[in-house]
Amino acid sequence: MAEEEKQSVRETAAPWEPNVVGFLCNWCSYAGADLAGTSRIPYACNVRVIRVPCSSRVDPLMILRAFREGADGVLVSGCHPGDCHYIEGNYYARRKLIALKQLLDHVGLDPRRFRVSWVSASEGRKWAKVVETVTRDLLEAGPFHYEENGDDQGRAPGRG
Amino acid sequence: MAAEYYRLSKDKVAELFERARADYDVVAKTRDANGNLVYGRPVSFDDVAFVDEQPPMSAKAFALPQTEALVRYERENDKIRAEGPEAPTRDILIFGVNMCDATAFDIIDRVFRWDYLDDPYLGRRAQTTQFALACASIQQDCFCDRISYDEDGVDAVAYDLEGSYLIKVQTEKGRTLVERYKDLFATEDGDAESSIKAFKEKAGTAKKEPMLESAKPALEKAFEHADWEILASTCIGCGVCTYVCPTCHCFDIQDEGGSSRGRRLRVWDHCTGRTFTAMAAEQPRDRQYKRYRQRLLHKFWYYPERFGPLLCTGCGRCITHCPVKINIRELVEYFGGLKDTPPGGARHGK
Amino acid sequence: MATIKEELRAAVKKLFDEDRIDYFVGYVEDYGHTFPAILAKGSDLSRLTFDRKSYNNLADFLPELRGSRVGLVCKQCEVRTLNVLAAEGQIERDKLVVVGVPCPAMVDPRKLPADEAGLDDLDESYWQEKCRRCLERNTPFADVFVGERASTPTPAEGWPLLQEVEAMSAEERLAWWREQMSLCIRCYACRLACPLCYCHQCFVEDNKPQWLDKSVRPENNLHYHIIRAIHLAGRCIECQECSRVCPVGIPVDVLNNVLARDFAERFGYLAGETAEAKPALTHYERDDKEDFIL
Ligand code: SF4
Ligand code: SF4
Ligand code: SF4
Ligand code: SF4
Numbered sequence: 001m002a003e004e005e006k007q008s009v010r011e012t013a014a015p016w017e018p019n020v021v022g023f024l025c026n027w028c029s030y031a032g033a034d035l036a037g038t039s040r041i042p043y044a045c046n047v048r049v050i051r052v053p054c055s056s057r058v059d060p061l062m063i064l065r066a067f068r069e070g071a072d073g074v075l076v077s078g079c080h081p082g083d084c085h086y087i088e089g090n091y092y093a094r095r096k097l098i099a100l101k102q103l104l105d106h107v108g109l110d111p112r113r114f115r116v117s118w119v120s121a122s123e124g125r126k127w128a129k130v131v132e133t134v135t136r137d138l139l140e141a142g143p144f145h146y147e148e149n150g151d152d153q154g155r156a157p158g159r160g
Numbered sequence: 161m162a163a164e165y166y167r168l169s170k171d172k173v174a175e176l177f178e179r180a181r182a183d184y185d186v187v188a189k190t191r192d193a194n195g196n197l198v199y200g201r202p203v204s205f206d207d208v209a210f211v212d213e214q215p216p217m218s219a220k221a222f223a224l225p226q227t228e229a230l231v232r233y234e235r236e237n238d239k240i241r242a243e244g245p246e247a248p249t250r251d252i253l254i255f256g257v258n259m260c261d262a263t264a265f266d267i268i269d270r271v272f273r274w275d276y277l278d279d280p281y282l283g284r285r286a287q288t289t290q291f292a293l294a295c296a297s298i299q300q301d302c303f304c305d306r307i308s309y310d311e312d313g314v315d316a317v318a319y320d321l322e323g324s325y326l327i328k329v330q331t332e333k334g335r336t337l338v339e340r341y342k343d344l345f346a347t348e349d350g351d352a353e354s355s356i357k358a359f360k361e362k363a364g365t366a367k368k369e370p371m372l373e374s375a376k377p378a379l380e381k382a383f384e385h386a387d388w389e390i391l392a393s394t395c396i397g398c399g400v401c402t403y404v405c406p407t408c409h410c411f412d413i414q415d416e417g418g419s420s421r422g423r424r425l426r427v428w429d430h431c432t433g434r435t436f437t438a439m440a441a442e443q444p445r446d447r448q449y450k451r452y453r454q455r456l457l458h459k460f461w462y463y464p465e466r467f468g469p470l471l472c473t474g475c476g477r478c479i480t481h482c483p484v485k486i487n488i489r490e491l492v493e494y495f496g497g498l499k500d501t502p503p504g505g506a507r508h509g510k
Numbered sequence: 511m512a513t514i515k516e517e518l519r520a521a522v523k524k525l526f527d528e529d530r531i532d533y534f535v536g537y538v539e540d541y542g543h544t545f546p547a548i549l550a551k552g553s554d555l556s557r558l559t560f561d562r563k564s565y566n567n568l569a570d571f572l573p574e575l576r577g578s579r580v581g582l583v584c585k586q587c588e589v590r591t592l593n594v595l596a597a598e599g600q601i602e603r604d605k606l607v608v609v610g611v612p613c614p615a616m617v618d619p620r621k622l623p624a625d626e627a628g629l630d631d632l633d634e635s636y637w638q639e640k641c642r643r644c645l646e647r648n649t650p651f652a653d654v655f656v657g658e659r660a661s662t663p664t665p666a667e668g669w670p671l672l673q674e675v676e677a678m679s680a681e682e683r684l685a686w687w688r689e690q691m692s693l694c695i696r697c698y699a700c701r702l703a704c705p706l707c708y709c710h711q712c713f714v715e716d717n718k719p720q721w722l723d724k725s726v727r728p729e730n731n732l733h734y735h736i737i738r739a740i741h742l743a744g745r746c747i748e749c750q751e752c753s754r755v756c757p758v759g760i761p762v763d764v765l766n767n768v769l770a771r772d773f774a775e776r777f778g779y780l781a782g783e784t785a786e787a788k789p790a791l792t793h794y795e796r797d798d799k800e801d802f803i804l
Contacts, residue, residue: 060737099773487541
């Protein structure tokens with residue numbers, strides 16, 4: 001086993017562990033993640049996987065809702081362009097995700113918090129690497145709070 | 161209590177403001193990040209905006225915040241901890257509040273202490289003192305001159321009589337304010353009420369006939385008027401009018417959170433929206449013009465029917481900030497029989 | 511020479527007289543404001559106007575009048591809107607009578623002078639941002655055209671406010687938007703004044719599942735705005751109504767411009783330029799460019 005694979009970020013036993021929500025398409029990325037498991041590739045276990053039929057099923061609403069529910073990062077993963085089980089789903093997904101990416105970057109959200117990857121059913125190793133990268137980046141970025149003072153009462157300045 | 165009158169010289173205002181900050185959480189008109197007027201907490205006296213113009217958002221949020229946690233709960237093992245609504249830690253002084261905002265509190269109070277005593281609201285009200293500054297000139301959309309409501313219930317009002325302010329104190333809270341900084345106020349010997357009357361004549365805020373109260377009998381017969389549909393169908397149902405209104409007070413109750421931690425919230429809601437009361441069944445008013453009509457008639461018919469005054473102080477915000485400039489005063493006059501021509505000239509055509 | 515107001519009133523009278531329309535949607539002047547009105551036969555047409563305060567995007571009223579024959583004043587903003595609505599199958603063109611106008615450019619409501627006498631002479635520095643970017647001042651597909659054709663100045667490049675925000679660092683932008691979001695009262699006027707937010711049920715109104723919490727706080731407000739911008743990606747025609755109607759003065763359109771600009775550069779797509787182009791998100795190219803996917 002290659003040296004880098006044994007060195008999972010998990011083993012560094014960080015005092016805080018990032019919560020990552022992963023939306024994985026059923027046909028490629030989910031199978032890829034499965035392969036990583038059956039091949040016993042060690043990698044960080046921070047991604048909570050939600051299986052979806054296709055990456056184009058992922059509505060930006062779900063991504064934002066995941067943040068609202070406490071995710072520190074969100075990962076969307078699907079088939080490589082050209083390999084979609086539904087032929088063109090991920091092409092549509094790509095445009096949608098480009099748009100979301102533009103907006104999140106614009107409003108100053110840390111780019112490390114929203115990631116997209118193409119992982120095929122045979123890419124168990126790539127999946128493990130993607131998760132390692134995402135987790136390592138989030139360990140650096142720290143927990144996600146949009147509001148400076150956390151749980152407020154929705155009191156906007158000057159509104160009592 | 162009977163009204164009392166004082167004088168406050170202009171060069172004492174800054175001192176009053178600074179000293180009051182030791183005893184109160186002082187709120188005043190100031191500018192936000194975009195340079196727009198808000199009732200906020202000025203960093204220093206220099207940040208206080210002394211203008212007649214009203215901030216888009218009225219001062220009602222200090223008694224009825226847009227989002228308010230009525231209960232917060234948290235579960236640890238088998239124990240559930242619940243905390244009631246949070247009261248402000250300090251008394252609030254709204255310094256230089258517009259009269260149309262100040263009088264609104266007294267109007268909403270009647271609803272919140274009517275059959276059920278709404279403790280969070282009434283608690284905040286008891287902690288709030290209004291120190292109003294009467295407008296020196298009436299603005300384009302304002303119509304407080306057409307509504308009988310006057311200084312009723314306002315703790316203290318300042319009239320800018322060029323050299324100094326004439327202060328009219330009407331409540332115990334207002335008296336406490338003056339008592340606390342007694343050395344800054346002089347007693348007023350002249351005929352204060354005539355000075356106030358002259359001030360209002362000059363400002364254009366003195367009452368003018370016909371008062372809008374007189375529209376009620378005709379409004380009661382105008383529910384089915386054929387022109388509602390065409391005149392109110394440009395309403396887009398945004399509810400800006402209700403959110404900026406100092407007297408609109410509808411709210412919704414929402415639960416947020418889960419089984420281990422969460423909050424029960426009161427959040428503003430509005431009758432002009434298509435999801436109003438949708439949680440119970442559905443919005444009973446199926447067309448937008450009916451929703452707009454509800455807002456108008458609640459203010460000029462249903463509320464006065466039960467409580468007396470109009471549910472409107474004539475601030476004109478709902479005209480200024482309405483995206484389609486629907487004019488509530490014009491519509492009350494038209495449907496209330498005070499005027500023959502419909503605003504904008506639209507008629508139903510059937 | 512008849513003024514545009516007189517020509518407009520005469521044209522609308524004719525449309526009613528010839529029974530070509532059931533309703534006319536235009537601007538009227540009354541109580542010191544210019545605002546939209548829906549007029550039926552027998553209405554007083556003498557208040558009809560078209561001036562530099564004719565802000566509203568009148569296409570916003572079309573869903574309310576679906577099924578009727580409608581006459582509509584169309585400046586460039588409405589023209590682009592109608593193109594998008596047509597591409598999305600939302601309008602029956604044969605039931606619309608488009609009244610074309612030469613647009614004099616709208617004056618930014620925040621810059622309106624107290625004395626409006628000189629309104630017609632105000633130069634570019636007073637205009638709404640969109641008017642400096644206007645592609646064509648005269649309605650291209652008018653059934654009836656009133657007034658004298660105007661010349662169109664060369665459209666300005668770029669969106670000044672967007673550029674200002676983009677010049678900030680990521681941290682500054684985060685703080686700036688957080689500040690803006692803390693001002694939002696979620697009245698949704700920006701959505702309701704938008705002629706392209708015509709959904710019968712918006713995601714903010716869903717309660718099973720409830721996508722968006724009702725509590726008004728910066729994070730929830732941001733979620734609303736991001737999703738709305740996504741829903742308008744490749745559809746927003748930059749009429750700036752969302753920003754104009756915001757009671758607390760948030761420049762909402764900056765978010766939409768982020769995508770308008772990006773889609774123009776990335777996909778060569780401009781919403782509402784023609785009625786034929788496929789909406790950007792219902793279409794793709796195999797080689798769409800991106801540089802962030804792992
Ligand atoms: S009257 Fe105006 S502000 Fe009120 S809901 Fe209708 S459009 Fe919005
Ligand atoms: S109804 Fe309009 S004018 Fe009356 S108090 Fe409310 S916002 Fe002001
Ligand atoms: S109009 Fe302004 S305050 Fe209302 S929801 Fe939109 S951004 Fe928020
Ligand atoms: S924000 Fe989205 S769901 Fe809501 S009205 Fe606009 S397009 Fe429809």
